[in-house]
Amino acid sequence: MSESTVAPLPHVAIQVFSETNQIMAVVEEASHDRRMVKAHLRIQAGGVAAAVEAYRDAPTPNVIVIETATDSRVLLDALDELASYCDEGTRVVVIGHVNDVHLYRELMRRGVSEYLVAPINVLGFIQALSEIFSNPTAKPVGRTIAVVGAKGGVGASTLAHNLAHTISQDLQVETVVVDLDLPFGTAGLDFNQDPPQGIMEAAFDPARVDPNMIERLLSRCAPHLNLMAAPSSLERIYDFAAETFEPVSDALRATVPAIVLDVPHMWTGWTRNVLVRADEVVVVASPDLANLRNAKNLIDTLTLARPNDPRPRLVLNQTGMPKRPEISVAEFAKALDCDPLAVIAFDATLFGTANNNGQMLSEVQPKSKAQEAVLDMAKALMGRQETKAGKKSLISTLREKLGNKSGKTKAA
Numbered sequence: 001m002s003e004s005t006v007a008p009l010p011h012v013a014i015q016v017f018s019e020t021n022q023i024m025a026v027v028e029e030a031s032h033d034r035r036m037v038k039a040h041l042r043i044q045a046g047g048v049a050a051a052v053e054a055y056r057d058a059p060t061p062n063v064i065v066i067e068t069a070t071d072s073r074v075l076l077d078a079l080d081e082l083a084s085y086c087d088e089g090t091r092v093v094v095i096g097h098v099n100d101v102h103l104y105r106e107l108m109r110r111g112v113s114e115y116l117v118a119p120i121n122v123l124g125f126i127q128a129l130s131e132i133f134s135n136p137t138a139k140p141v142g143r144t145i146a147v148v149g150a151k152g153g154v155g156a157s158t159l160a161h162n163l164a165h166t167i168s169q170d171l172q173v174e175t176v177v178v179d180l181d182l183p184f185g186t187a188g189l190d191f192n193q194d195p196p197q198g199i200m201e202a203a204f205d206p207a208r209v210d211p212n213m214i215e216r217l218l219s220r221c222a223p224h225l226n227l228m229a230a231p232s233s234l235e236r237i238y239d240f241a242a243e244t245f246e247p248v249s250d251a252l253r254a255t256v257p258a259i260v261l262d263v264p265h266m267w268t269g270w271t272r273n274v275l276v277r278a279d280e281v282v283v284v285a286s287p288d289l290a291n292l293r294n295a296k297n298l299i300d301t302l303t304l305a306r307p308n309d310p311r312p313r314l315v316l317n318q319t320g321m322p323k324r325p326e327i328s329v330a331e332f333a334k335a336l337d338c339d340p341l342a343v344i345a346f347d348a349t350l351f352g353t354a355n356n357n358g359q360m361l362s363e364v365q366p367k368s369k370a371q372e373a374v375l376d377m378a379k380a381l382m383g384r385q386e387t388k389a390g391k392k393s394l395i396s397t398l399r400e401k402l403g404n405k406s407g408k409t410k411a412a
Protein backbone atom coordinates (compact mmCIF):
# COMPACT_ATOMS: atom_id res chain seq x y z
CA MET A 1 0.00 0.00 0.00
CA SER A 2 1.61 3.22 -1.07
CA GLU A 3 0.73 6.35 0.86
CA SER A 4 -0.15 8.37 -2.21
CA THR A 5 -2.92 5.98 -3.25
CA VAL A 6 -5.03 6.80 -0.20
CA ALA A 7 -7.49 9.54 -1.17
CA PRO A 8 -8.42 12.26 1.34
CA LEU A 9 -11.75 11.84 3.09
CA PRO A 10 -14.66 14.09 2.07
CA HIS A 11 -16.69 16.27 4.48
CA VAL A 12 -18.15 13.37 6.42
CA ALA A 13 -18.87 12.69 10.08
CA ILE A 14 -17.27 9.54 11.48
CA GLN A 15 -17.94 8.17 14.95
CA VAL A 16 -15.70 5.48 16.36
CA PHE A 17 -16.66 3.21 19.27
CA SER A 18 -13.57 1.60 20.64
CA GLU A 19 -12.97 -1.05 23.28
CA THR A 20 -9.17 -1.04 23.44
CA ASN A 21 -6.38 1.46 23.91
CA GLN A 22 -4.60 0.23 20.77
CA ILE A 23 -7.51 1.25 18.52
CA MET A 24 -8.05 4.49 20.47
CA ALA A 25 -4.44 5.43 19.82
CA VAL A 26 -4.65 4.59 16.10
CA VAL A 27 -7.81 6.65 15.67
CA GLU A 28 -6.35 9.55 17.61
CA GLU A 29 -3.28 9.53 15.37
CA ALA A 30 -5.41 9.19 12.22
CA SER A 31 -7.42 12.27 13.18
CA HIS A 32 -4.26 14.39 12.68
CA ASP A 33 -3.49 13.01 9.23
CA ARG A 34 -3.72 15.40 6.28
CA ARG A 35 -6.29 13.16 4.59
CA MET A 36 -8.67 13.65 7.49
CA VAL A 37 -8.79 17.47 7.59
CA LYS A 38 -12.27 17.69 6.08
CA ALA A 39 -13.74 14.78 8.01
CA HIS A 40 -15.13 15.09 11.55
CA LEU A 41 -13.72 12.14 13.43
CA ARG A 42 -14.94 11.46 16.94
CA ILE A 43 -14.17 8.62 19.29
CA GLN A 44 -16.02 7.18 22.23
CA ALA A 45 -15.21 4.32 24.56
CA GLY A 46 -17.37 1.21 24.35
CA GLY A 47 -18.16 -1.29 21.62
CA VAL A 48 -21.29 -2.22 19.76
CA ALA A 49 -23.53 -1.89 22.86
CA ALA A 50 -22.45 1.73 23.24
CA ALA A 51 -23.25 2.36 19.56
CA VAL A 52 -26.74 0.89 19.90
CA GLU A 53 -27.29 3.04 22.98
CA ALA A 54 -26.00 6.19 21.29
CA TYR A 55 -28.23 5.99 18.23
CA ARG A 56 -31.47 4.76 19.72
CA ASP A 57 -32.73 8.34 19.73
CA ALA A 58 -30.09 10.27 17.82
CA PRO A 59 -29.26 10.74 14.14
CA THR A 60 -26.46 8.55 12.80
CA PRO A 61 -23.30 10.01 11.19
CA ASN A 62 -21.99 9.10 7.71
CA VAL A 63 -19.78 6.36 9.11
CA ILE A 64 -19.93 4.38 12.34
CA VAL A 65 -16.78 2.41 13.20
CA ILE A 66 -17.23 -0.25 15.85
CA GLU A 67 -14.42 -2.11 17.52
CA THR A 68 -15.61 -5.30 19.08
CA ALA A 69 -14.06 -7.93 21.28
CA THR A 70 -17.39 -9.66 21.89
CA ASP A 71 -18.66 -12.97 20.68
CA SER A 72 -19.84 -13.06 17.02
CA ARG A 73 -23.48 -13.85 17.81
CA VAL A 74 -23.76 -10.96 20.26
CA LEU A 75 -22.12 -8.68 17.70
CA LEU A 76 -24.46 -9.68 14.87
CA ASP A 77 -27.58 -9.31 17.03
CA ALA A 78 -26.44 -5.88 18.16
CA LEU A 79 -25.66 -4.86 14.57
CA ASP A 80 -29.17 -5.89 13.52
CA GLU A 81 -30.56 -3.72 16.24
CA LEU A 82 -28.29 -0.85 15.23
CA ALA A 83 -29.40 -1.24 11.59
CA SER A 84 -32.94 -0.46 12.60
CA TYR A 85 -31.78 2.91 13.97
CA CYS A 86 -29.40 3.78 11.14
CA ASP A 87 -30.25 6.62 8.81
CA GLU A 88 -30.19 6.03 5.08
CA GLY A 89 -26.64 6.25 3.77
CA THR A 90 -24.87 5.53 7.06
CA ARG A 91 -21.97 3.11 6.56
CA VAL A 92 -20.66 0.75 9.21
CA VAL A 93 -17.07 -0.47 9.57
CA VAL A 94 -16.26 -3.20 12.09
CA ILE A 95 -12.87 -3.76 13.70
CA GLY A 96 -12.65 -7.23 15.21
CA HIS A 97 -10.08 -9.34 16.96
CA VAL A 98 -10.64 -12.62 15.14
CA ASN A 99 -9.88 -13.51 11.55
CA ASP A 100 -13.10 -15.42 10.98
CA VAL A 101 -14.36 -15.97 7.47
CA HIS A 102 -17.90 -16.86 8.56
CA LEU A 103 -18.17 -13.70 10.58
CA TYR A 104 -16.81 -11.72 7.63
CA ARG A 105 -19.49 -13.17 5.33
CA GLU A 106 -22.26 -12.48 7.83
CA LEU A 107 -21.07 -8.88 8.18
CA MET A 108 -20.94 -8.33 4.41
CA ARG A 109 -24.40 -9.86 4.05
CA ARG A 110 -25.65 -7.21 6.49
CA GLY A 111 -24.17 -4.42 4.37
CA VAL A 112 -21.18 -3.69 6.62
CA SER A 113 -18.69 -1.75 4.47
CA GLU A 114 -15.48 -3.22 5.83
CA TYR A 115 -14.19 -5.67 8.42
CA LEU A 116 -10.72 -4.94 9.73
CA VAL A 117 -8.81 -7.32 11.97
CA ALA A 118 -6.88 -5.77 14.86
CA PRO A 119 -4.13 -4.76 15.31
CA ILE A 120 -4.53 -2.11 12.63
CA ASN A 121 -2.19 0.68 11.58
CA VAL A 122 -3.00 4.33 11.02
CA LEU A 123 -2.80 4.34 7.25
CA GLY A 124 -4.71 1.06 6.95
CA PHE A 125 -7.49 2.60 9.02
CA ILE A 126 -7.59 5.78 6.90
CA GLN A 127 -7.52 3.74 3.72
CA ALA A 128 -10.50 1.64 4.80
CA LEU A 129 -12.50 4.81 5.45
CA SER A 130 -11.27 6.51 2.30
CA GLU A 131 -12.22 3.59 0.07
CA ILE A 132 -15.82 3.75 1.21
CA PHE A 133 -16.04 7.06 -0.63
CA SER A 134 -13.35 6.95 -3.32
CA ASN A 135 -14.15 3.53 -4.74
CA PRO A 136 -15.42 4.04 -8.33
CA THR A 137 -18.57 2.08 -7.49
CA ALA A 138 -19.16 4.08 -4.28
CA LYS A 139 -22.36 6.02 -4.04
CA PRO A 140 -21.76 9.78 -4.05
CA VAL A 141 -21.51 11.25 -0.59
CA GLY A 142 -23.95 14.03 -1.16
CA ARG A 143 -27.61 14.55 -1.74
CA THR A 144 -28.73 17.56 -3.78
CA ILE A 145 -31.98 19.22 -2.81
CA ALA A 146 -33.28 21.78 -5.33
CA VAL A 147 -35.82 24.31 -4.05
CA VAL A 148 -37.88 26.28 -6.56
CA GLY A 149 -40.92 28.57 -6.34
CA ALA A 150 -44.13 27.96 -8.30
CA LYS A 151 -44.23 31.74 -8.64
CA GLY A 152 -41.84 34.55 -7.83
CA GLY A 153 -41.73 35.77 -4.23
CA VAL A 154 -43.40 32.74 -2.62
CA GLY A 155 -40.53 32.24 -0.16
CA ALA A 156 -38.52 29.58 -2.03
CA SER A 157 -35.17 31.18 -1.22
CA THR A 158 -36.07 31.87 2.41
CA LEU A 159 -37.06 28.22 2.87
CA ALA A 160 -34.00 26.94 0.98
CA HIS A 161 -31.66 28.95 3.25
CA ASN A 162 -33.46 27.91 6.43
CA LEU A 163 -33.53 24.30 5.29
CA ALA A 164 -29.76 24.33 4.68
CA HIS A 165 -29.14 26.02 8.03
CA THR A 166 -31.33 23.48 9.84
CA ILE A 167 -29.70 20.47 8.14
CA SER A 168 -26.30 21.81 9.20
CA GLN A 169 -27.19 22.86 12.76
CA ASP A 170 -29.88 20.43 13.91
CA LEU A 171 -28.87 17.34 11.97
CA GLN A 172 -25.18 18.33 12.21
CA VAL A 173 -24.58 17.44 8.59
CA GLU A 174 -21.98 19.35 6.57
CA THR A 175 -24.04 21.42 4.12
CA VAL A 176 -23.50 23.79 1.21
CA VAL A 177 -26.18 26.19 0.04
CA VAL A 178 -25.79 27.31 -3.56
CA ASP A 179 -27.50 30.52 -4.65
CA LEU A 180 -28.36 30.03 -8.33
CA ASP A 181 -30.26 33.32 -8.58
CA LEU A 182 -27.16 35.03 -9.98
CA PRO A 183 -28.52 38.55 -10.64
CA PHE A 184 -30.81 38.90 -7.61
CA GLY A 185 -29.87 36.19 -5.08
CA THR A 186 -30.40 36.95 -1.40
CA ALA A 187 -28.43 34.18 0.33
CA GLY A 188 -25.63 36.62 1.18
CA LEU A 189 -28.15 39.00 2.78
CA ASP A 190 -30.03 36.23 4.58
CA PHE A 191 -26.84 34.86 6.14
CA ASN A 192 -25.50 38.34 6.81
CA GLN A 193 -22.42 37.67 4.70
CA ASP A 194 -20.61 39.61 2.06
CA PRO A 195 -18.81 36.77 0.33
CA PRO A 196 -16.62 37.00 -2.78
CA GLN A 197 -17.42 35.69 -6.29
CA GLY A 198 -18.94 32.35 -5.25
CA ILE A 199 -20.89 30.53 -7.94
CA MET A 200 -20.10 33.07 -10.67
CA GLU A 201 -16.60 31.78 -11.33
CA ALA A 202 -17.88 28.23 -11.66
CA ALA A 203 -20.74 29.38 -13.90
CA PHE A 204 -18.50 31.24 -16.33
CA ASP A 205 -15.76 28.65 -16.37
CA PRO A 206 -17.38 25.24 -15.79
CA ALA A 207 -14.53 23.37 -17.48
CA ARG A 208 -12.15 24.50 -14.74
CA VAL A 209 -14.27 23.32 -11.82
CA ASP A 210 -12.34 20.99 -9.53
CA PRO A 211 -12.28 20.34 -5.77
CA ASN A 212 -9.73 23.09 -5.13
CA MET A 213 -11.77 25.67 -7.00
CA ILE A 214 -14.90 24.61 -5.11
CA GLU A 215 -13.16 25.08 -1.74
CA ARG A 216 -12.14 28.58 -2.83
CA LEU A 217 -15.68 29.57 -3.88
CA LEU A 218 -17.27 28.63 -0.56
CA SER A 219 -17.67 30.93 2.38
CA ARG A 220 -18.40 29.65 5.86
CA CYS A 221 -21.60 31.01 7.44
CA ALA A 222 -21.98 28.74 10.45
CA PRO A 223 -20.43 25.55 11.81
CA HIS A 224 -21.05 22.83 9.17
CA LEU A 225 -22.56 25.37 6.73
CA ASN A 226 -20.94 26.90 3.66
CA LEU A 227 -22.40 29.26 1.11
CA MET A 228 -21.69 29.47 -2.59
CA ALA A 229 -23.04 32.95 -3.09
CA ALA A 230 -24.49 34.68 -6.13
CA PRO A 231 -22.84 37.89 -7.34
CA SER A 232 -26.26 39.63 -7.09
CA SER A 233 -25.06 42.25 -9.53
CA LEU A 234 -26.30 43.35 -12.95
CA GLU A 235 -22.88 43.99 -14.46
CA ARG A 236 -23.11 40.85 -16.53
CA ILE A 237 -25.80 39.00 -18.43
CA TYR A 238 -26.55 35.51 -17.15
CA ASP A 239 -27.43 33.35 -20.15
CA PHE A 240 -26.15 29.86 -19.55
CA ALA A 241 -25.97 26.60 -21.47
CA ALA A 242 -28.14 23.80 -20.06
CA GLU A 243 -25.15 21.87 -18.61
CA THR A 244 -23.40 24.86 -17.01
CA PHE A 245 -23.96 23.84 -13.38
CA GLU A 246 -23.35 20.11 -13.80
CA PRO A 247 -19.63 20.18 -12.89
CA VAL A 248 -20.18 22.22 -9.76
CA SER A 249 -23.06 20.10 -8.49
CA ASP A 250 -21.17 16.88 -9.29
CA ALA A 251 -18.05 18.15 -7.53
CA LEU A 252 -20.08 19.15 -4.47
CA ARG A 253 -21.93 15.82 -4.45
CA ALA A 254 -18.63 13.97 -4.37
CA THR A 255 -17.55 15.58 -1.13
CA VAL A 256 -20.40 17.26 0.77
CA PRO A 257 -23.28 15.26 2.32
CA ALA A 258 -26.01 17.91 1.82
CA ILE A 259 -26.29 20.44 -1.00
CA VAL A 260 -29.25 22.82 -1.11
CA LEU A 261 -29.77 24.54 -4.47
CA ASP A 262 -31.75 27.78 -4.40
CA VAL A 263 -33.16 27.72 -7.95
CA PRO A 264 -34.76 30.94 -9.25
CA HIS A 265 -38.32 30.92 -10.59
CA MET A 266 -37.48 30.57 -14.28
CA TRP A 267 -37.85 27.88 -16.94
CA THR A 268 -34.68 27.78 -19.01
CA GLY A 269 -32.45 24.98 -20.22
CA TRP A 270 -30.21 25.23 -17.19
CA THR A 271 -32.92 25.60 -14.51
CA ARG A 272 -34.77 22.64 -16.00
CA ASN A 273 -31.54 20.64 -16.05
CA VAL A 274 -30.70 21.51 -12.43
CA LEU A 275 -34.18 20.42 -11.32
CA VAL A 276 -34.16 17.20 -13.35
CA ARG A 277 -30.71 16.21 -12.02
CA ALA A 278 -31.37 16.93 -8.33
CA ASP A 279 -31.83 14.06 -5.90
CA GLU A 280 -34.83 15.82 -4.35
CA VAL A 281 -36.94 18.69 -5.69
CA VAL A 282 -39.04 20.93 -3.47
CA VAL A 283 -41.69 23.11 -5.12
CA VAL A 284 -42.76 26.00 -2.90
CA ALA A 285 -46.19 27.47 -3.60
CA SER A 286 -48.55 30.01 -2.07
CA PRO A 287 -52.21 29.06 -1.94
CA ASP A 288 -53.60 30.84 -5.02
CA LEU A 289 -54.72 29.78 -8.48
CA ALA A 290 -51.60 30.72 -10.48
CA ASN A 291 -49.43 28.89 -7.92
CA LEU A 292 -51.69 25.86 -8.17
CA ARG A 293 -51.45 25.75 -11.97
CA ASN A 294 -47.69 26.32 -11.99
CA ALA A 295 -47.00 23.84 -9.20
CA LYS A 296 -49.02 21.22 -11.06
CA ASN A 297 -47.14 21.87 -14.30
CA LEU A 298 -43.78 21.75 -12.52
CA ILE A 299 -44.55 18.57 -10.58
CA ASP A 300 -46.05 16.79 -13.61
CA THR A 301 -43.25 17.80 -15.98
CA LEU A 302 -40.48 16.89 -13.54
CA THR A 303 -42.14 13.59 -12.59
CA LEU A 304 -42.21 12.64 -16.27
CA ALA A 305 -38.60 13.69 -16.79
CA ARG A 306 -37.34 11.66 -13.80
CA PRO A 307 -39.51 8.54 -13.62
CA ASN A 308 -37.16 6.68 -11.28
CA ASP A 309 -36.71 9.44 -8.73
CA PRO A 310 -38.82 10.65 -5.85
CA ARG A 311 -41.69 12.89 -7.00
CA PRO A 312 -41.09 16.58 -6.38
CA ARG A 313 -42.34 17.55 -2.92
CA LEU A 314 -44.83 20.31 -2.42
CA VAL A 315 -44.48 22.94 0.31
CA LEU A 316 -47.32 25.39 0.84
CA ASN A 317 -46.01 28.66 2.20
CA GLN A 318 -47.57 31.93 3.33
CA THR A 319 -50.94 30.33 4.09
CA GLY A 320 -53.52 32.16 6.20
CA MET A 321 -52.49 35.66 5.16
CA PRO A 322 -55.06 37.98 6.79
CA LYS A 323 -57.92 39.03 4.49
CA ARG A 324 -56.55 37.12 1.50
CA PRO A 325 -58.91 34.59 -0.05
CA GLU A 326 -57.05 31.35 -0.70
CA ILE A 327 -57.31 27.80 -1.94
CA SER A 328 -57.45 25.37 0.99
CA VAL A 329 -54.60 22.95 1.68
CA ALA A 330 -56.96 20.02 1.04
CA GLU A 331 -58.00 21.34 -2.37
CA PHE A 332 -54.41 22.06 -3.30
CA ALA A 333 -53.34 18.57 -2.26
CA LYS A 334 -56.20 16.97 -4.18
CA ALA A 335 -55.52 18.92 -7.39
CA LEU A 336 -51.84 17.99 -7.26
CA ASP A 337 -52.44 14.48 -6.01
CA CYS A 338 -49.86 14.81 -3.25
CA ASP A 339 -49.74 15.58 0.44
CA PRO A 340 -47.64 18.66 1.12
CA LEU A 341 -44.33 17.98 2.81
CA ALA A 342 -44.96 21.10 4.90
CA VAL A 343 -47.53 23.85 5.31
CA ILE A 344 -46.08 27.10 6.63
CA ALA A 345 -48.31 29.96 7.74
CA PHE A 346 -47.82 33.57 6.76
CA ASP A 347 -46.03 35.25 9.66
CA ALA A 348 -45.00 38.79 8.80
CA THR A 349 -43.26 39.46 12.13
CA LEU A 350 -41.12 36.33 12.21
CA PHE A 351 -40.11 36.33 8.54
CA GLY A 352 -39.78 40.12 8.40
CA THR A 353 -37.49 40.17 11.46
CA ALA A 354 -35.34 37.35 10.10
CA ASN A 355 -35.15 39.13 6.77
CA ASN A 356 -34.15 42.52 8.09
CA ASN A 357 -31.61 41.18 10.59
CA GLY A 358 -29.94 38.70 8.24
CA GLN A 359 -30.97 35.90 10.61
CA MET A 360 -32.42 32.44 10.27
CA LEU A 361 -35.85 31.54 11.69
CA SER A 362 -34.18 29.36 14.34
CA GLU A 363 -32.18 32.38 15.51
CA VAL A 364 -35.26 34.62 15.76
CA GLN A 365 -37.73 32.08 17.16
CA PRO A 366 -36.39 28.55 17.50
CA LYS A 367 -39.64 27.13 18.83
CA SER A 368 -41.87 28.65 16.11
CA LYS A 369 -44.20 26.46 14.07
CA ALA A 370 -42.38 27.58 10.93
CA GLN A 371 -39.01 26.39 12.26
CA GLU A 372 -40.55 23.11 13.40
CA ALA A 373 -41.87 22.62 9.87
CA VAL A 374 -38.43 23.36 8.41
CA LEU A 375 -36.88 20.79 10.79
CA ASP A 376 -39.40 18.17 9.67
CA MET A 377 -38.61 19.01 6.04
CA ALA A 378 -34.89 18.68 6.76
CA LYS A 379 -35.33 15.24 8.31
CA ALA A 380 -37.58 13.96 5.53
CA LEU A 381 -35.35 15.27 2.73
CA MET A 382 -32.21 13.85 4.33
CA GLY A 383 -33.84 10.43 4.75
CA ARG A 384 -33.79 10.64 8.53
CA GLN A 385 -36.03 8.24 10.33
CA GLU A 386 -39.17 9.89 11.60
CA THR A 387 -39.60 9.63 15.34
CA LYS A 388 -36.80 7.45 16.54
CA ALA A 389 -37.88 7.71 20.14
CA GLY A 390 -41.14 5.99 19.30
CA LYS A 391 -39.56 3.55 16.89
CA LYS A 392 -38.97 0.01 18.04
CA SER A 393 -35.91 -1.95 17.12
CA LEU A 394 -36.17 -5.12 15.06
CA ILE A 395 -35.00 -7.09 18.04
CA SER A 396 -37.54 -5.66 20.43
CA THR A 397 -40.35 -6.11 17.87
CA LEU A 398 -39.24 -9.69 17.38
CA ARG A 399 -39.11 -10.27 21.12
CA GLU A 400 -42.56 -8.79 21.47
CA LYS A 401 -43.92 -11.03 18.74
CA LEU A 402 -42.37 -14.08 20.35
CA GLY A 403 -43.75 -12.96 23.69
CA ASN A 404 -47.23 -12.53 22.22
CA LYS A 405 -47.07 -15.93 20.62
CA SER A 406 -46.20 -17.66 23.81
CA GLY A 407 -48.87 -15.59 25.55
CA LYS A 408 -51.45 -16.82 23.08
CA THR A 409 -50.33 -20.41 23.46
CA LYS A 410 -50.71 -20.16 27.19
CA ALA A 411 -54.16 -18.66 26.91
CA ALA A 412 -55.24 -21.38 24.51
Ligand SMILES: Nc1ncnc2c1ncn2[C@@H]1O[C@H](COP(=O)(O)OP(=O)(O)OP(=O)(O)O)[C@@H](O)[C@H]1O
Residues within 6 Å of the ligand: 149, 151, 152, 153, 154, 155, 156, 157, 158, 159, 181, 186, 264, 265, 317, 318, 319, 344, 345, 346, 347, 348, 351, 352, 355
Ligand atom coordinates in the same frame (compact mmCIF):
# COMPACT_ATOMS: atom_id res chain seq x y z
N1 LIG B 1 -44.30 32.24 5.61
C1 LIG B 1 -43.98 33.51 5.38
N2 LIG B 1 -44.58 34.51 6.05
C2 LIG B 1 -44.25 35.80 5.83
N3 LIG B 1 -43.34 36.20 4.95
C3 LIG B 1 -42.70 35.26 4.25
C4 LIG B 1 -42.96 33.87 4.44
N4 LIG B 1 -42.15 33.17 3.60
C5 LIG B 1 -41.40 34.08 2.95
N5 LIG B 1 -41.72 35.32 3.32
C6 LIG B 1 -41.14 36.57 2.83
O1 LIG B 1 -41.46 36.67 1.46
C7 LIG B 1 -40.45 37.41 0.79
C8 LIG B 1 -40.00 36.69 -0.45
O2 LIG B 1 -39.27 35.56 -0.06
P1 LIG B 1 -38.13 34.90 -0.95
O3 LIG B 1 -37.20 35.91 -1.46
O4 LIG B 1 -37.61 33.78 -0.15
O5 LIG B 1 -39.03 34.35 -2.13
P2 LIG B 1 -38.57 33.68 -3.51
O6 LIG B 1 -39.64 32.72 -3.85
O7 LIG B 1 -37.20 33.16 -3.41
O8 LIG B 1 -38.60 34.95 -4.44
P3 LIG B 1 -37.85 35.22 -5.84
O9 LIG B 1 -38.83 34.81 -6.88
O10 LIG B 1 -37.58 36.66 -5.83
O11 LIG B 1 -36.62 34.40 -5.85
C9 LIG B 1 -39.33 37.63 1.78
O12 LIG B 1 -39.45 38.93 2.27
C10 LIG B 1 -39.62 36.62 2.88
O13 LIG B 1 -39.19 37.04 4.14
Ligand SMILES: [Mg+2]
Residues within 6 Å of the ligand: 156, 157, 158, 181, 263, 264, 265
Ligand atom coordinates in the same frame (compact mmCIF):
# COMPACT_ATOMS: atom_id res chain seq x y z
MG1 LIG C 1 -35.52 33.39 -4.60
